[in-house]
Amino acid sequence: MHSLTVQVDGDHLARLVRSPRAGLTELIWNALDADADVVDGRLEFSTLGAVERVLVVDRGHGMSSDDVQQGFGALGGSWKRSTRTTRQQGRRLHGEQGKGRFAAFGIGDVVEWCTVHEGDPATEMRIRAARHNLRRFDITTAPAEAGIGTRVSVVSVNEAAGKQLEQDSLIDTLSAEFAIYLESYPHVEISWRGQKLNPAALQVEREEYGLDVDGMEGQPQLVVIEWRRQVDRALYLCDEAGMALHDIKPGIQAPGFDFTAYLKWGGFRGHDVLLAESGLEPMSSVVVAAKEKLREHFKRRSADRRRSIIRDWVSEGSYPYSDGSSSAAENAERQVFDIVAFTASKVINDGDFRSRKLTLRLLREALASNPGNLHNVLRGVLELSAERLAELSELLNRTTLASIISTSKKIGDRLSFLTGLDTILFDADPRRETLERRQLHRILANETWVFGEEYALTGDDESLTKVLAKYLHLLGEDVGLAGHTKPVLRHDGTNPIPDLVLTRTCEIAQDRVENIVVELKRPSQEIGADELMQIEKYALAVMRDERFNKPNVSWDFWIIGNSLDEFAESRRNQTGLPFGYIQRTDRHRVQVRTWSEVINDARHRLKFVERSLDYRATHDDGVEYLRSKHAQFLPPSLGEGPAQSPSSEGDQGSSDGDVTDLAQQASDSDELAERSGRELSGER
Template sequence: MEQVNSAIGGTTTVEVKVQPDHIQRIAEGKSAVQAVAEMIWNALDGDASTVEVKIVTNDLTGIEEIQVIDDGHGIPYDLALTSFENLGASWKKGQTSEEGRRLHGQTGQGRFCAYSLGALVRWKTRYRKEDRVYAYEITGTDFDPKKFKISPRVISKNKNTGTEVIINNPRKTLRSLLADDAFLRFTEVFALYLRQYPSVKIRYNGRLLDPGAVQVHVVEYDLEPATFQDGRTIQGKLTIIEWKHKVERELVFCDGAGFALHSIPPGIQARGFDFTAYLKTDYFRELHDNRLLVLEELLPDSVKLVEAAKDTMRAHFRRRLAEDARNIVDQWKADEIYPYEGQPRNIVEQVERQVFDVVALNVNEYLPEFSASDLKSKKFSLHMLKAAIEKSPAEARRIIQHVLELPKEKQEELSALLEKTSLEAIINASKLIIDRLEFLTGLEVILFSYEGKNKLKERQHLHRIIAENTWIFGEEFHLSVDDQSLTEVLRKHLAILDKDRTELAPVKTLEGGTGIVDLMLSKKIPQPRRDQIEHLVIELKRPSQDITSEVTTQIEKYAFAVAEDERFKGTPTRWIFWAVSNDMDKHTRRKTTNQKNRPDGILHEAEDQNITIWVKTWAQIIEACRARLAFFQEGLNYMATQDAGLSYVQELYSKYLPDELKAERAGE
């Protein structure tokens, strides 16, 4: 950069030592709204408490002049001489204003954006030095954008500081500044700043920017920390603002102070919501200063932050949809038009209402005539819909089609399910899934709580509960043997094969013992020639008993007794043995993990004998059950709480529980 002191009329000319086409690219890279926003940011960086933008039009409603007026500290004369000759090294970088505000400008390019608005730009500024206020003017033209003329400073009669940017000879492409949504676009841009500094006032063509007046909902989230390739851990913040008006949805990249640097489409579905999401981290300032921010899709670290933001946005709008649905139903109840009274008496009634709510909320969303109708009409329609769903699918179709007049695709969608099955079947299926989710949660409580872990016994308590819920080991199994000897295991095995089982000699372990099997589950697997049988033999241990060498030896004895007894041989049968408890000791864990060519948990495997022995923890079994139920759980949008799960187990299996767990239910 170089400074040229001109003697003409006492005016100083500063020249930016850069090619004119570079300045032109800076100017052309901004839209009209973005360029005016840069002028406002410059005013705010000067500690302005009030900024006013005026779009002056002529008689033909064309733009004559643009003014950006602020009451900030002005531009000190010495600072103008240096800052207007610099490009890419702004004095603002890393600084705060005199009043402690974070500064937006970092690269010294903002003033050149004015050239995208007009060919002639003037900065009339007043600043205070000691006890005097000085005034002077800076002028630039796009004819020679490298040069700025700075007039001599004079003592100002106006004792208030501030700067007025006046842009003349406007471009022909500025109609967007007069569009109806221009005011809203500026509101979106400065929403975070005005939330952080509520005393600041910005007016656009006489209208005060007030984000609160046009916002529906505002929330801020701390994202999960992301570990970058260079080892840094970065935690971004995400602010989501939902608007009352239509907006172009954006995910805005901001620095840590909330200054917008770049934006992309949000990349999520959020039906019915108009929003802007602001992703804040100083990492984006680094990318912006190095001109890498526009390449965010190619940078793995940026992708991590964006994906975390998308996950958070999806979760947010799922919650908001649920809230909106609840609000609608609550309003129906307040208006006394909801066709149910009081609380559901049981889970069946609860699911029945949920089915009704789903149908009714779809009607409310897709049928404007319904949502706009009076309370009497709504009440009639809701009661008709309730009766139709309960009566028959055909009746529901007639009500939906002729009374509520849903769009055709929604008629088919809502009626198809009711035509394929009955409402009773839907409710029963939903209840079965909910019961199982509550059982799994209740089982966790009694297995891992202090009372359960220390008081629960395998045969007296746990065994009896599990025997009635063998589905946790797989839907295809049925209970064959419950707490009986290996000889009874043989008897059941032969019965499945339709073989003679009279006068059976006892089955002995290698040491001569009889052995008692906790549970044996069996299933048939259809094959082209003859069915294959699969037996699952389970050895349960109380929660306080880890799986130790003693336990694994016991299950191995049972398995080897089967392997050595010739009466079990020569049949298409696969034997699987599980030892199950809350945990295992270090020796067993080391023995059954990180085995070459074997999954974790296998203790012994003999392909020639069709025998496999596993050690399993309850956490693994419960997690596998939840995985099988996850799809249905998501569809029902149901999460079993610990209280609900424990109550379910206590209600159904109280006779099998130790007194400590029974007393907890009774509140003793």
């Protein structure tokens, strides 16, 4: 065994390591440059199902010892630099820098080339290198185990690379990359994981344009190929024969199209194509001209296809607009709808007539109600299965879409509030900063459903407030009523930190009224015997008041805190009473609860709907809800960041100007459709 050391800095070599896909395509290009008529790529898996090895095998002419010495011993010393065609068949060469071999390390940490040269078919040379030392290549020889050609094996495949190379869509991406080459040399076969690349079978449309660039010798050519399946969009920079040298992002909007483009120009061979978009002339002018031609191409193709698809929808009766006269606003809305619906047409047309009609109707309603959120609605509607769309269609026969959305939002808001309340009560900073009950009680006064569904149906009662105020002294001096207009002051005139009493009246049946009183204790205050005696005395005095001392009036009193002492725990765990009750008669009940119990009970009541909605409220969701609804009552640690103004919530309409603006955007650049369409198609 002997070794070759590349005479260049290791950091420079590390920059030549590329993505897994780029590493695979470079290995295939190297095989084609060796006059291989057959190239086969495959994956081998471990017993656990992970990618263990990547193999690329070709039947080219192999590498001689001189080729190995020249190709692996130096950077930029490849034999390809002295010629532009392959040695035997005279095909166009792809590489010439001798850098492609390093791209394979984007797949795995160890790469081995096993090659048998046609001049010495009995001997196999093995060249092995590891990513941690890209300068060193170990070379051994052995009796040949296979025929003439080269076998490249990549092991220690990293997890991300394995997942990328396992994707079924990779076969289409490879077909797009090698399309022009396979078109030029139809006898060549490239296979990946047992499937032969067949670009011609995937093509929907192919057009070629000559580009006029001032002062350019040799007219650049642009080939545009549209595909039946989704591929990674790319603009390939090719030599005059169509040999791809580099790829860049097309940088255009073409909603609903899967395409690749090939810019053929001999001048790319004499320049560093990696700088094609850096402003370096004349490459920059050629690329700009190609992108402009792409825009013209897809503007025309979009208009043609859009008209065709909409004609089909109108013909079958699924199109949600009539042909009658419309207002200017509806015409503008319709123009935007056509663009967006066309963008999503691949998904829409996968369903039957019934689901297609419903989907188009929902898209129209979403556009009319809130154009800014249209891409979210698109994503949600178009991901529904046919079964779910049928269920939604039946549901819309019994209620409205607005009612469904409103109810779902209300449940989502409640789940978010519980998460936010948990943050206020138990996170260190908010808990410390929210000791002043005039913050927490103001929030809870508008979220009384948290104590029970009957609490959500309550309303303010002026007479009840007067009764409670009359006996408030029984709870101590540092107590205030929610909504009480006058501050409760200590004897020295200072403003106390009040324990809040929330009050609500609930008419639960005809001629029957239930009064609900909730006393909130500071998170730091433990509930014990004194607090229980206070709430019991208060309850007894209030329920006997002459204004509410009637047989059709009942009372619920709750005292809530973060912690209880042993006495309080024993009192609320008595035989014959439900857990939490310390008093219970026909006309009144007194309960002792902790905040964690209140929150858990509220979550439990919402659990079924939460699972049905597949809704998960995160910490950030909870905080953001508090900011949007109760920003003025939040402690400093929760008051930072953007908070949505309550006045902006629930905006269900859009002005004619909004629709007109959207239509103008659509006609100018298809921006709305492109944004939504790219998300729906999975393009990133």
